[in-house]
Amino acid sequence: MNLKDLAQNLGMSQTTVSRALNGYPEVSAQTRERVIAAAAAAGYRPNPVARRLATGRADAIGIIYPLMAADLGDPYFLEVVGGMTEALGKADMDLMIASASQGDEVRTYERMIEGRRIDGMVVARTKLEDPRLQYLMKKRIPFVAYGRSNLPGPYAWFDLDTEAGVRIAVDRLVSLGHRRIALLSGPPELFFVQQGRKGYLGAMADAGLAADPQYRVDGELNSVGGHTRMMRLLACSPRPTAVVVDNQICGVGAIRALLDMGIAIGSEMSIIINDGRPPDPLMGYNVTATESAKPHAIGIKISELMLALLNGESLENLQVLWKPVLKVGNSDGPCIG
The missing domain is CATH 3.40.50.2300 (Response regulator)
Known part of the structure; x- marks a missing residue:
């Protein structure tokens, strides 16, 4: 089934159906729910290229990592990425990973953003004074910081305490x-x-x-x-x-x-x-x-924050700090020295 057929079945214009499926605010909640339910029942999936043209969105989130050789074999990093990919996939969005030299990360951000390849960025390994976050804030690019930083205004972040x-x-x-x-x-x-x-x-x-x-x-x-x-x-x-x-x-x-x-x-x-x-x-x-938390759960949470940010949630509601608990093993014991 294509968009024309779905619109005819609903007795609506193709424009209304398209706007409902793409979350335009001028479409009423009742109409949107009706369109989404009909599309799901018919097994309809929007053409991704047409959707991107209609919404102006890339349907992708970027993460730029100053990758070192050890990162590719780091199960923690890979599990976080796995959690992000899972959560974004449910929203029909992709995760784009780009590597950058540690001395010129901002230039990599500029290339990805100027090319309109992404709708938002996740920034990892945040610094006290972080030029990457400062650049994104200046350009008004949606971002979620994986870690906190010293910034002049509110921003979305996820961190472990x-x-x-x-x-x-x-x-x-x-x-x-x-x-x-x-x-x-x-x-x-x-x-x-x-x-x-x-x-x-x-x-x-x-x-x-x-x-x-x-x-x-x-x-x-x-x-x-x-x-x-x-x-x-x-x-x-x-x-x-x-x-x-x-x-x-x-x-x-x-x-x-x-x-x-x-x-x-x-x-x-x-x-x-x-x-x-x-x-x-x-x-x-x-x-x-x-x-x-387990790294997979961390990745899911970061993506949930990003999706909420893209859907207009206020920045003050997108700041999450997870508290740790102690897991006792056998690598510590009473002092003998």
């Missing part, structure tokens, strides 16, 4: 008798890293413990960087008895370093990872971690 997650981890280690607790972080310009540091310093102060600067290490957001920084912590004198890692990617490298050095995890050294347990192949360790 890293401050609360790191605080929970430190509190747990303090309750186990640890006093020399380290924080292993990602790059300091990222918003979540600063939130994690805030949680760490706050929890240490509340416990009456000094936050020794040598126990705070930050750097690249990858497993190699996590490995390197854990080796630095192991070289400290005195060595910390416990480590909190503020992200899963670096956590994989940190655990690998402990295994490489023959450190007994959970007794000789305790480690807790924020933002979920790493993948399984970690020599049988059930890592203690804080977790807000």
Whole structure:
């Protein structure tokens, strides 16, 4: 069945039916519901090219990632993308992923937007001062930030409460008798890293413990960087008895370093990872971690926020912060040092 046949069956003009199917506000809710129900009963699906011409929309959402080689093998990233794709697919929209050099991301945004390839953008790994978000806000391009930033006005965002997650981890280690607790972080310009540091310093102060600067290490957001920084912590004198890692990617490298050095995890050294347990192949360790949600659910939620934004929902209603809970495993234990 084509649009002409559907319109004839309904006794309406093709223009009215097309506008109803494409969500034009001038079509009454009663008419829209009638058209949608008839289209579903007849198995009618709009021609995507005609729909795009009628609405001026690309029916696609973009995400530009400063992809590193490790990202393509990162199950966390792939699960988030899977959740986004699932939610957008139900709305007959596509997800377009583009890679960008870390030094010139904004230019990639310009190309994608100027080419009218997308209706909105998802921005990941947000920075305290983020030129990508500033550019999108200036151009009035709909976007959802996966993480927060310092912006002059309201914007749509989804975030995990890293401050609360790191605080929970430190509190747990303090309750186990640890006093020399380290924080292993990602790059300091990222918003979540600063939130994690805030949680760490706050929890240490509340416990009456000094936050020794040598126990705070930050750097690249990858497993190699996590490995390197854990080796630095192991070289400290005195060595910390416990480590909190503020992200899963670096956590994989940190655990690998402990295994490489023959450190007994959970007794000789305790480690807790924020933002979920790493993948399984970690020599049988059930890592203690804080977790807000599975990455697939995160991807679905981000897409739901984007769809609501495109449908005119106010920005103040599109700001979501998910709180973490502690998942106790066998990578932490009472302090013995």
